[in-house]
Amino acid sequence: MTKQTLTRRQALGAAGAATAGAAVTLSTPALSQGLVKWKMATSWPANLPGPGVSAARLAERIARLSGGRLTVDLFAAGELVPAFGVFDAVSQGAAEMGHTAAFFWQGKVPGAVFFTTVPFGLTPPEHVAWVEHGGGQALWDELYAPFGVKPFMAGNTGFQMGGWFKRPVKTLDDxxxxxxxxAGLGGEVFRRLKMNAVAxxxxEIFGALESGVVDAVEFLGPFSDVALGFDRVAPxxxxxxxNKPNGTGEALVSTKALGKLDPDLRAIVATACAAEASAGLAEADWMNGAAVRKLRKTDHVRFTRWSPVVIEAAKKAATAVVADLAAQSPQTAKIAESYASAVTQLGGWSELSTGPYLTGRVA
Incomplete structure (x- = not known):
């Protein structure tokens, strides 16, 4: 990838199709008050449909809501730091902000994976309910506090798909x-199904798939996946x-940088993140629906349902993976317990509402 800075003006252009009023005019009062400029490092290719656009929209929204008092220069993966270097960049002060996914930090803080997605876990609306009403946000804050980082939900790619494979898979032997x-705990589930999962x-995913470094890919939903060309080489x-029933996008903010802002600007950062959490999910659902309709009309993509045998084996593996993770530390165990309680409470309602309703609507 060519390393170049994606300026705020470019970020506004990238987000313009999805967000009205992209241009920001700096008033004389705003200029006289002194402006704050942040860097945002991301884990995404520039303007990647889904998370890349979410990051651009977030930067634009902060600038617009603040009247230009706080602007954010956006850096795609590799422009400021590598894709998996975003957490350290924010923690160590190389960037005031990041846009990424929490499960990338499993090696540093194992409990982080719960804040992106868990195999057979919470759906997107259930996940939001846990974070906002079930104690999830407090646990998330506590997890990152030693690193000087404050996390926010800031986008969501929704339900994911099971993956693109180069050849048919029907059994565990396949x-x-x-x-x-x-990525994340789903990768460990695949390992326990005797696959070789790599992050x-x-x-870099398309190149690895096309060259044969990997035989299959799971990333996001069809909207983002097709933008990266996976359908061209793995039908x-x-x-x-x-493996990934949710796709929460994570905004990381330096607590030091956040603390230097005026109270209204701190509130704007939080509000912009919350707005993007909603906007990103709505976009993902809409665009994934459009992508599926288009893919079904092609001859080269074959939608295939996982066999019940594979699903059952994966469920057993997922239970063991989460139990092993929870055993790593008291803090991770506390997060796992809270998450499991949320699955129980929210699942009871979903089983009476969403599940049977969708079954009836399809029928």
Whole structure:
């Protein structure tokens, strides 16, 4: 990727199609008050449909809501730091802000994975309910506090798909030995199904798939996946996504930088993140729906449902993976317990509402 700074003006242009009023005019009073400029490092290729656009929209929204008093220069993956270097960049002061996904930090803070997605876990609206009403945000804040980082939900790519495969997979034996790009706890579930799961930065996934470094890829939903060209080299599209039933985008903000802002600007940062959490999910659902309709009209993509045998094996593996993770530390165990309680409470309602309603609507 060419390393170049994506300026705020370019970020506004990228987000313009999705957000009205992209241009920001700096008034004389704003100029006289003194302006604050932040850097935002991201884990995404520039303008990647889904999370890349969410990051651009977030930067634009902060500038617009603040009347230009706080502007954010956006850096795509590799422009300021590598895709997996965003957490350290914010923690160590190389950037005041980041846009990424929490499960990338499992090696540093194991409990972080719960704040992106968990196999067979919470759906997007359930996840929001846990974070906002079930104690999730307090646990998230506590987890990152030692690193000088404040986390926010700031986008959501919604339900994911089960992955793109180069050849048909129907049984557990078909999976054994395959190399798959996978992230988070879903990657560990695939490993326990005897696959070789590797973490590859988003901008490098297509090259790995095309060259044969991996035989399969799971990334996001069809909207973002097709933008990266996975359908061109791996025509078997598996569903449902037991490995990633949610896709929360994470904004990381330096607590030091946040503390230097006036109270109204701190509130604007939080408000902009919350707005993007909603906007990103709405966009993902709409655009994924459009992408699926288009893909179903093509001859080269074959939608294939995971077999019940694979689903059952994956569910057993996921239970063991979460239990092993929770055993790593008291803090991770506390997060896992809170998450499990949320699954129980919210799942009871979803089983009476969303599940049977959708089944009836399809029928």
């Amino acid at each position: 999976l054994a030995g395959l190399n798959i790009r996978a 590859i930065p988003p901008g 078997y599209y598996l569903w449902p996504s037991f």
